[in-house]
Amino acid sequence: MDYNNIIYQEEEGVVIITINRSNKLNALNKLTIEELRSAIEYANLDKNVKVVIITGSGEKAFVAGADISEFANFSTAQGAELAAKGQAMLFDYIENLTTPVIAAINGFALGGGLELAMACHFRVASDNAKMGLPEVSLGVIPGYGGTQRLPQLIGKGRAMELIMTAGMIDANQALNYGLVNYVTTQEALLPLCEKIAAKIMRNSSVAIGAAIKAINANYKDGIDGFKIEIEAFGKSFGTADFKEGTTAFLEKRKADFSGE
Structure with missing residues (x-):
């Protein structure tokens, strides 16, 4: 399958989807969200695919946020529609998928990027990763499920602080909070995810x-x-x-x- 903003690779029952906009720190724009949905849906329909891994291209970012240029001039109605469509098309879809989805966080996971990772069934991070929901620094709030999933994963108080300060936490703090399951080197990130995927694939x-x-x-x-x-x-x-x-x-x- 041909995509503009992602790379789709399948091998022995594991699909690796790489968000490939490294010049934009893999920021999520409308096309990338659409392509992610299409690719994940395609993988889910393939009976040979047992696990999906989502990661980012390059060594700096998983997804450094949404592409702000696409919605900077939106009205209130357009903003609400953006969140509703995005949640239904991708974030809620991933969360409720019956094929396990692992987020391999290889760098910055900010805003929509962290929301994408949180929609996955669990997360593994490289030791250079930084995570946060900085939306309030732009005068908006997380709109792709961040205000709901972050408290579920790390608790209400920590989520309140992280969102209100627009701050970032590093991979080890994310591990301590329970936001990620493992922290490893960038080189070992995908091999570790593939090792976990192999364990999953042994089961029904x-x-x-x-x-x-x-x-x-x-x-x-x-x-x-x-x-x-x-x-x-x-x-x-x-x-x-x-x-x-x-x-x-x-x-x-x-x-x-x-x-x-």
């Missing part, structure tokens, strides 16, 4: 998708996460993967999951 993709839905249910208003878990647990008993997994366990062999 249909069960992983159900687990993602159940975990996310806990963070949705009006949804009983325990009920969703019970329903998903019950449905698992009707899958081919459940039969294969339990049979393999009893036969003391490695399971060969079909993802069905």
Whole structure:
């Protein structure tokens, strides 16, 4: 597939999507958001793809924010539409995807960049990474889910401080806060993500998708996460993967999951 602002690579069940606007520090513009949605949707429809990794090109930035030049002159209605469309098209879509998505944060993840990383199922950072939501320094607030996902990940007080000060935290502080799962060198970043992906791929993709839905249910208003878990647990008993997994366990062999 041909893209202008991203690079799509697939190998042995893992897709690596690289945001490729290094001259703009990989800032998110409308086309990049559209291409990310298209690429992730394509990967999700491919039964051979078990994990998606999102990263940025170059050594400076994962995504250094949104492309401000695209919306600097927007009206209030246009601003609200920008946030609503962006959330629906990409950020909420990633969060609710049943294919696991890992953010490989290789540098600055600011504003929309951190929001993109937070929409992924978990995050791994290189030791040069810096993260923050500096939108209030521009007279606006995070609009791609940042005010919701950051408190979920690091707690209300820390999120309030980070957003109100428009500050940045480094990779080790992000690790301490629970914003990222691991910190490694830039050279080891993608290999570590691929190693984690390999561990994920040993397991049932249909069960992983159900687990993602159940975990996310806990963070949705009006949804009983325990009920969703019970329903998903019950449905698992009707899958081919459940039969294969339990049979393999009893036969003391490695399971060969079909993802069905």
